[in-house]
Amino acid sequence: MSKVLFQRNFTLLLLSRQISKLGDGILLIALPFFIYDITGSALAAGTMFIAQMAPNLLFGLIAGVFVDRWDQKKIMIVSDILRALLLFSLVFVNSAEMLWMIYVVAFIQSSIASFFNPASRVILLKVVDKQNLMEANSIISVSSNIINLIGPSLGGALLGLGSFTVVVFVDTVSFFLSALLTFFIDIGNNNSNSIKSTYSNNTNDQVKNILYEIREGLCLILKNKILYSAIVFMIIVWISLGIINVLFLPFVKDVLNGGAMELGWLQSAASVGGILGGIILLRIKKIFSIYRLIIYCSILTGVVYLFVFNFPSLLLALFLYVLLEIPSVIFLVSIESLLQETVDENYRGRFYGAYGTVIGIAVISGMLLSGLLEKSIGVVPALNVAAILLIGSGIFYFLTFQLTMRNTKNQLDISSRSD
Incomplete structure (x- = not known):
């Protein structure tokens, strides 16, 4: 327990x-x-x-x-x-x-x-x-x-x-x-923020304070390489999921020849996979680094989606939906934990406010893109694009992680030589 x-x-x-x-x-x-x-x-x-x-x-x-x-x-x-x-x-x-x-x-x-x-x-x-x-x-x-x-x-x-x-x-x-x-819930004295704005009764000053604090939150994301690469990674992920969310219904209906009941079965299968993914993560979190969990599992999720979309069988899709939700939950929980560990405690509200807005824009962008892709290339090819985007998100994160590690190593080498 x-x-x-x-x-x-x-x-x-x-x-x-x-x-x-x-x-x-x-x-x-x-x-x-x-x-x-x-x-x-x-x-x-x-x-x-x-x-x-x-x-x-x-x-x-x-x-x-x-x-x-x-x-x-x-x-x-x-x-x-x-x-x-x-x-x-x-x-x-x-x-x-x-x-x-x-x-x-x-x-x-x-x-x-x-x-x-x-x-x-x-x-x-x-x-x-x-x-x-x-x-x-x-x-x-x-x-x-x-x-x-x-x-x-x-x-x-x-x-x-x-x-x-x-x-x-x-x-x-x-x-x-x-x-x-x-x-x-007892938070004690841990419910206050050490950074306070200068309040004023003047409406213009209040608006300026709000805009300044919003800019501070956005600058935090742009200046922190870990946060910036994680946000870009999640934008790619949610554009992909936005496409899948829109086109999965016509995929079930027209390709798998299913209906509302079959869609419900697939959603239940995904929930079962999500439960298994959370349990498995509790077991492996000490074996793999958080970065490798994000990279490997996002790529694996995209690969399993490709099998779902290109081997149309309801029974196979039910099995694969359990399977794909395991790495999906692992990388989503891992990226959430990474963000939590990285954001300064005085900027968490602003960060999550900005994060929610960015993700919302990404989801809507994916949904709009799904319509364009479906009309131009069809349902299954459009879903394949979404799966490839998921694989690409993992590759992107791998490359940015390697670059960050190399830059950190170079900075340490320069620092040691100067000493």
Whole structure:
């Protein structure tokens, strides 16, 4: 049994995040079906994605500034309570004429999440020691994939057996429980930032302070070679995953001759692979360096995707989806741990705000690119491009890692000669 799980604050944070994630998973499957039922429009259901993605792009950078300024624990608690109250308002939606209300709630909820998400990541770094971060992230990954297995199925069952009101109620309760668990996390005096801005009642001065702090966060990424190469690596990864997310549905339907049930099987297979990946990472984290885990596993993920896309068989795809999610989880958890270890504690909010915005842009870019690729070369070739991009991300990271190591060695040699 992991020692990290016996740390009270980490366990409370883990439960808080996963209970909230379970509620989101239930809503994720129920909401599109509910929208489709009352409108009969697939486009109306797809519009939810825009409502949920836009706030992170609009407010991510600004949110990071305030996460660094404010008490992160209070941000999480207030965010959960506000989202619970907002979500509960959806019980009054019962017709297509009130569809606008769902979009407004989704937009505001996602805006609040722009503050909650970086705050929760900063809090993790305050309740777990650096040497235990990889283990903690592995546990979070395993529990998240367990939730991914349970949430959508539970959402479908609640919607089928009960009603959309029941789904809303369950998700509302999950946010309140998350807030309650967060309240009991004891951070002590470790919830303050040593870097404070000079506040002013003058609006122009406040705007200048915010812009200055945003620039500080971006400069941190650009000047730190480890952060910069990791961010570029993740941009390539998420462009690739953006393409796959859009084109995988037509791949299942037109190439594997499957439907919604088969798609659900593949998603479940991926969750099983994710659980195995987190468990395996706990075993091998001391055998391989974090850099080699990122490089090898990102390349391996791309290679397995190539087999999925070019040997169309549902049974083979189910097996390969379990297999490919193992290295996928390993490199994603590893890169997350590397970022956590590298970012200065006084800039974490700004970094994660900027990071979320950049990743959001990368995902949307991949989704837009998927349409262009599908029209010009077809579904399978477009998916192959995405897989090759994943392999390329690992090769890029290998080259930048080698270059960084060589430069570091040269600097040490120069320093020793001067001594």
